Amino acid sequence: MSIPDDLRYTKDHEWIKLLEDGSAALVGITDFAQSELGDIVFVELKPAGTKLKAHEVFGTVEAVKTVADLFAPVAGEIMEVNGSLDAAEVVNQDPYGEGWLVKIRIDDPASLAELLDAAAYRELIGE
Template identity: 80%
Template sequence: MNVPAALRYTKDHEWIQLLDDGATALVGITDFAQSELGDIVFVELKPAGTALKEHEIFGTVEAVKTVADLFAPVAGEILEVNAGLDSAETVNQDPYGSGWMVKMKLADPASVANLLDAAAYRELIGG
């Protein structure tokens, strides 16, 4: 299971990557999550400009087997949604790259440090 060391993770299987400016981040679902969901057929995300609290639902992922909610790993505002997700299978193919879901401006960039690091996430998923 792919768990990049540079990212932080939630117990709900979202990842967050702090960008170089230190105030914005990309968010998506983990390789484990996409694997458990199976073939993803549709992604629905809240629009840019939406303010989110930590753990607030920012969208859903629909797979052949189920529909899963997406939870904001930290508080902030959605700046951009990934237009490339019109092809939802991108999430299965490249969850940490072109399969990112939203770009967020973080309310408190330091809050990212409170999330799971790669080792803790790997332990959570039994890998």
């Protein structure tokens, strides 16, 4: 199970990676989440320009057996939705790379400190 050390995590199994400019970040679901969901067949996300509160639903992931809500790790605005998700299986194949979901402009970058680091996330999922 892959859990990169340079990301922050939520208890709902989303990850967030701060980009170089310090005010934007990529968000996706963890390797653990995609593994638990099984084959992902469809991803539905709110459009660019949507303002989000922390923990607000910003979309859903549909797998063969279930549909799961996606929760914003921090408050911000969706800047971009990953166009590669037309082929939803990319989330299973590369959850931390090509399978990212949205790029957001973060309202308060300091809020990332409230999220789990890799060690705490490993503990959460029993790794």
